[in-house]
Amino acid sequence: MTPQTPEVVHLKNCLICHNKDLLIFLKLGPTPAPNAFLAAEQINAAEKYYPLDVCFCPECGMVQLAHIVNAEVMFKDYVYIPSTSKTTDDHFSGLAQYAIQKAPLGATDLVVDVGSNDGFLLKKFLKSGIKVLGIDPAENLAKIATAEGIETINTYFTQASAEKIAREKGKAKVILGTNVFAHVPDPHDFLEGAKTLLANDGLLIVEFPYLVDLMDKVEFDTIYQEHLSYFGLSPIAKLVQQHNMGLVDATRFPVHGGSLRVTISRKPAPIGAGAQALLDMESSRGFLKPETYQLFSQKVEKIRHDLTHLLWELKSQGKRIVGYGAPAKGNVMLNYCRIGSETLDYIVDSISYKQGKYTPGTHIPIYPESKLQEDRPDYALLLAWNFADEIIKKQDGFKKAGGQFILSVPEVKIL
Numbered sequence: 001m002t003p004q005t006p007e008v009v010h011l012k013n014c015l016i017c018h019n020k021d022l023l024i025f026l027k028l029g030p031t032p033a034p035n036a037f038l039a040a041e042q043i044n045a046a047e048k049y050y051p052l053d054v055c056f057c058p059e060c061g062m063v064q065l066a067h068i069v070n071a072e073v074m075f076k077d078y079v080y081i082p083s084t085s086k087t088t089d090d091h092f093s094g095l096a097q098y099a100i101q102k103a104p105l106g107a108t109d110l111v112v113d114v115g116s117n118d119g120f121l122l123k124k125f126l127k128s129g130i131k132v133l134g135i136d137p138a139e140n141l142a143k144i145a146t147a148e149g150i151e152t153i154n155t156y157f158t159q160a161s162a163e164k165i166a167r168e169k170g171k172a173k174v175i176l177g178t179n180v181f182a183h184v185p186d187p188h189d190f191l192e193g194a195k196t197l198l199a200n201d202g203l204l205i206v207e208f209p210y211l212v213d214l215m216d217k218v219e220f221d222t223i224y225q226e227h228l229s230y231f232g233l234s235p236i237a238k239l240v241q242q243h244n245m246g247l248v249d250a251t252r253f254p255v256h257g258g259s260l261r262v263t264i265s266r267k268p269a270p271i272g273a274g275a276q277a278l279l280d281m282e283s284s285r286g287f288l289k290p291e292t293y294q295l296f297s298q299k300v301e302k303i304r305h306d307l308t309h310l311l312w313e314l315k316s317q318g319k320r321i322v323g324y325g326a327p328a329k330g331n332v333m334l335n336y337c338r339i340g341s342e343t344l345d346y347i348v349d350s351i352s353y354k355q356g357k358y359t360p361g362t363h364i365p366i367y368p369e370s371k372l373q374e375d376r377p378d379y380a381l382l383l384a385w386n387f388a389d390e391i392i393k394k395q396d397g398f399k400k401a402g403g404q405f406i407l408s409v410p411e412v413k414i415l
């Protein structure tokens with residue numbers, strides 16, 4: 001990022017149809033960048049806060065942020081590594097098998113992963129004897145992946161970088177993008193980049209948190225500056241058609257609170273039956289109407305009210321409460337509900353990088369999970385609610401000793 005590059009840009013047009021009349025239906029900010037964890041020596045220094053306003057486009061049904069925070073702020077030295085849970089591992093194994101069968105993929109084919117992180121997903125293709133190539137803007141992660149045998153190009157994926165990669169590495173039979181498509185500032189450029197890099201019979205397979213799940217389960221804390229777009233399938237269908245590609249498949253999965261896997265062919269093709277069914281559902285359930293989003297923001301406000309009142313009530317009874325998991329979404333929840341160390345004594349998390357640090361904005365200390373057994377607090381607020389089953393199973397001892405978990409979405413309740 002150069003001194004001339006603005007840190008925050010107001011996004012005045014729909015990222016899909018370029019409509020200017022966007023409706024802001026929810027304001028969650030300002031908040032710090034969600035993965036901007038602090039070292040002890042930083043907690044008294046000034047922190048940067050960024051807007052977090054969410055818009056709906058009545059023209060195409062797109063949901064997006066009203067501001068873009070410069071990618072360098074969030075992705076240059078990135079701490080999120082997906083290989084931290086069995087849930088994610090199992091899901092990626094299923095994705096690899098799907099891609100191998102759907103493409104189909106053989107030993108001479110190239111699979112490219114955009115936003116390849118530490119190479120976790122590509123290792124599953126390498127094991128099947130398939131050629132792989134990672135693309136990731138985070139220097140730290142690109143080095144880790146390359147050192148572990150997953151060649152990774154340290155760059156952002158754009159049409160320009162795709163042209164260079166196609167020249168140097170050849171065409172890809174499959175391009176993957178898990179939890180990256182919703183992050184890119186220009187989905188049109190992303191699709192043109194995929195068309196450039198894909199072989200003529202190639203497939204682009206993207207996965208992202210699904211808007212319908214976000215709305216149905218009030219997962220408002222998954223809205224943060226890293227994610228510019230909150231995709232339903234309807235705007236993606238318009239995008240695919242504009243780029244003369246084919247929307248061949250769309251399938252829902254439970255990971256990350258509910259995700260959608262969309263398969264797009266480089267060549268035009270009829271809309272797949274699974275995709276058409278979801279498009280019909282989105283229309284019939286009102287996801288293309290503004291009132292649906294006004295109702296959602298009322299549900300979010302209710303969660304903030306119910307959670308803060310429950311925690312205050314428990315604290316007034318002398319109970320000790322901690323947080324479980326320090327995900328990006330947890331920082332949105334804490335900052336939006338103004339929950340700090342006056343309420344949560346600390347947070348436990350399995351990622352070593354986060355341990356010993358403090359949450360951005362709320363300055364709650366983060367410890368290894370073992371502290372829960374050592375300290376025996378009364379309640380643990382599940383900030384990483386998308387891993388609730390895995391966590392509760394792992395912490396059977398905490399529950400047997402009388403500890404209780406608190407869930408915040410889709411409604412506030414003590415488990």
Ligand code: DWN
Nearest residue numbers: 080085179226325326327328329349350351384387391
């Ligand atoms: O799009 C993104 C989503 C998919 O993942 C990325 N841009 C950022 C990231 O969001 P996140 O930080 O909310 O990811 P997770 O994987 O939902 O975070 C889970 C957190 O919980 C991690 O910090 C690890 C922690 N955890 C734990 O302490 N014990 C997780 C498990 C499974 C556990 O048992």
